[in-house]
Amino acid sequence: MTHKLNYTLAELAKLLSAELVGDGQVVITGLATLQNASSGQLSFFSNPFYADQLKTSQASAILVEEKYLDRCSGNKLVTAKPYVAFALATQLFDNSPRQGAGVHYSACVDASAELGENVSIAANVVIEANVKLGNDVVIGAGCVIGQNSILGDGCKLHRNVTLYHRVTLGKNVEIHSGAVLGADGFGFAFDGSKSVKIQQLGAVKIGDDVEIGACTTIDRGALEDTEIAKGVKIDSQVQIAHNCKIGEHTIICGCVGLAGSVTIGKYCIMGGGSGAVGHISIADKVQVSAMSLVSQSIPQAGMYSTGTIQAKTSQWKRNAIRFQQLDSIAKRLKEIEKSTDKN
């Protein structure tokens, strides 16, 4: 991992709106955790749990809150939110390749498509009829953009992303490879002998600043649209079924599966591998723990879980068999309570 970019600590203090305490001429060549930092690297300290690492860290400078200033020796950048400043620093040190503007000769762009300024379209991209791309849009190799889709300014699609027709993206939406937006929702009417397809006439609408992970699927609505509000972050391998509505700034971790018509509020966190059955609502600021199933609406903020805690399989099995007797156990206990009460 070689970062070519260098900044003096004084430059970083300015760029990160932090207060410099120490030698502003120190050159910072990369970022690292406290534990793994070597000379020339900037790290951050935000969790007292890691205080021990401060003593041994080789970092040349540390992003730190004022209240922890005394704990750090060496150069510091003082800021109210060290982890946020660190996130901004990763953006400064990002040297991932940028795709140049222009349309690659191998791309198939329909004559009816409208392209904004400074658009970049890589090899083998297919842009279908009536697509509109905003300014500074970047489309990676192998992407296919379906008819009448609209991409706002600054959208970035990594390689091999698929958008169906009439998918609308706000500004600065980033979509990772293998993701599919706008496939048919899973809707059938059973006629007694077979499933009759319900054509999915809705679309998909994604707000500004949404990020969507690799191989994630967001299905188009049956009648209305599937909607992801601004600032939502969705990890890889997530399935969002038709007509879901996800509120602003909610976090959906990897492998989550949401059935149809699930409504999730703002600032929620759906833990990795969690899921929700169809037609339920989840309030704002709800957190669902990893691999938990939401099977009823959650009207109130808080943390929710299902499942059991890991155990050696031999021990787990004994308890899991007893789970099958739990109702009986409860009733028998009640009986004994009654009889001992009488005594």
Added chain:
Amino acid sequence: MTHKLNYTLAELAKLLSAELVGDGQVVITGLATLQNASSGQLSFFSNPFYADQLKTSQASAILVEEKYLDRCSGNKLVTAKPYVAFALATQLFDNSPRQGAGVHYSACVDASAELGENVSIAANVVIEANVKLGNDVVIGAGCVIGQNSILGDGCKLHRNVTLYHRVTLGKNVEIHSGAVLGADGFGFAFDGSKSVKIQQLGAVKIGDDVEIGACTTIDRGALEDTEIAKGVKIDSQVQIAHNCKIGEHTIICGCVGLAGSVTIGKYCIMGGGSGAVGHISIADKVQVSAMSLVSQSIPQAGMYSTGTIQAKTSQWKRNAIRFQQLDSIAKRLKEIEKSTDKN
């Protein structure tokens, strides 16, 4: 969402084999739920639970069973199965773009491939050697069809679908973007120090009228074929391992994972995120609830579940810790029962 298609209610009655009660000249311009319908839209009523919505619905006409006729004012289309009629109506109002017949100049079609009549092959499609496409087959942009694969009449592959070699599709199979059929099943023999690959010599066979969701994977068989019977509907993000056999008209919801050699009967429903361990059989008409694990064969129709019900994490934790003591609790209860019996 703009639907260009219009029908008079009289036309719809005829097309949906329903009995018209009301004004046949009313023009229907779209479809909606009772709750969201506006003037000009057709809705349906099939669940008495939503009877309240009948009173306030703005729908211009309602698909309804005869027995509920009195509950509806306004125009009606009377039919034995309103929801099925509604599904058929979505097909009438489907205005999603159709891919025109012909082979796009950028497609790479092997000279040995056989193409039926009226085939449509979009940009950047790759058709490998000895592939056979039936009549009216539609292949979306970026699809790759492996050697010796056979697609029946009317198959539709959306964009960026991958078929390996020797995948056989019946008639009217629809496959969504990102799906992969025919990748190697996951088979290895452990030689004491490393895993030795078992080449997957089987193939994948899909029956008529199957639908397969986005980013779903169906692996090829080890020796025999992986088989999906006619009428099966498979949602997005599903994994079907080698040698599975899925019976006719079974429904597999999103994020389901089936291990190798699982046999599922006809008319089953595997709920979202559910799974099955390898080498088990599931009878006809079994329903497995969301995120449940089938770890033993199910010889009898019915609904099956695993897991626990959601709770606030704080409360869940107390109970989950007690689960680890459940066998002990059961034994201690037994002891008390014995001792109180003696009294």
Added chain:
Amino acid sequence: MTHKLNYTLAELAKLLSAELVGDGQVVITGLATLQNASSGQLSFFSNPFYADQLKTSQASAILVEEKYLDRCSGNKLVTAKPYVAFALATQLFDNSPRQGAGVHYSACVDASAELGENVSIAANVVIEANVKLGNDVVIGAGCVIGQNSILGDGCKLHRNVTLYHRVTLGKNVEIHSGAVLGADGFGFAFDGSKSVKIQQLGAVKIGDDVEIGACTTIDRGALEDTEIAKGVKIDSQVQIAHNCKIGEHTIICGCVGLAGSVTIGKYCIMGGGSGAVGHISIADKVQVSAMSLVSQSIPQAGMYSTGTIQAKTSQWKRNAIRFQQLDSIAKRLKEIEKSTDKN
């Protein structure tokens, strides 16, 4: 399923390092399980559980351990590890199409890319700048290889695989269609109102002889690299988040989801649909059963599980409701024990 390849039993004995007992001139035309074998096919016997199948099997020869020799009539190939020999036999009988060497005219290969000897690049492949491909590398149609990625000798990418920039593959790595390596890890710092992106500056490093299933995603590291050691086998639909480290020869079954910074030892098996929360460690030789969640580090080899055992939903529900009272049940039992002790 037609296998064109034929071997005499004597040839197979030599190729599989087995001892021939019987007629070496018998021609073997394919492989099958004991149960499904027909004349001309080779099968294997390694599990006494299937002893009954020996009596009725139509196999022309059987791979078998010396100790079970008496159980088999007919021709035998005697070997210490019949299942491993069978795996090697599948490789002999593998007649899946081989992609010829050379670069397809429709591929876009950057002038700065370095190609080894005997490389095969199929239609519509995109090879970005500074990519290095070792000898005998095979790249299937529609693959995109990001800048500065390095593929060791003998790597095989099936169709429509996506590698981001700076992904490094060892020798003989096989990756199935739809897989995505090197997408951004899911990292954000919450600033009180929105999520600030942490650029993922690390990369992905895959060891020799790793196999990666269809639609599997392996995210790039935040600061350091995500690392998969040699001999690891990963099934389809798996999500491996940023900074995970997977030890040698570990098996990751389908639909597994690993959160960020999970460390897994050598020779582990993560069962299908299982998962692990972030920042935990799993020791060598741990097995996690299907759909189990690892929420704490596992310092010791063994089998681990979570969840409950399947039951009819009606019965399950009664027990699941009682689970919500389990802490109360335990406390009430304790009370009774105390009071009966006093008696």
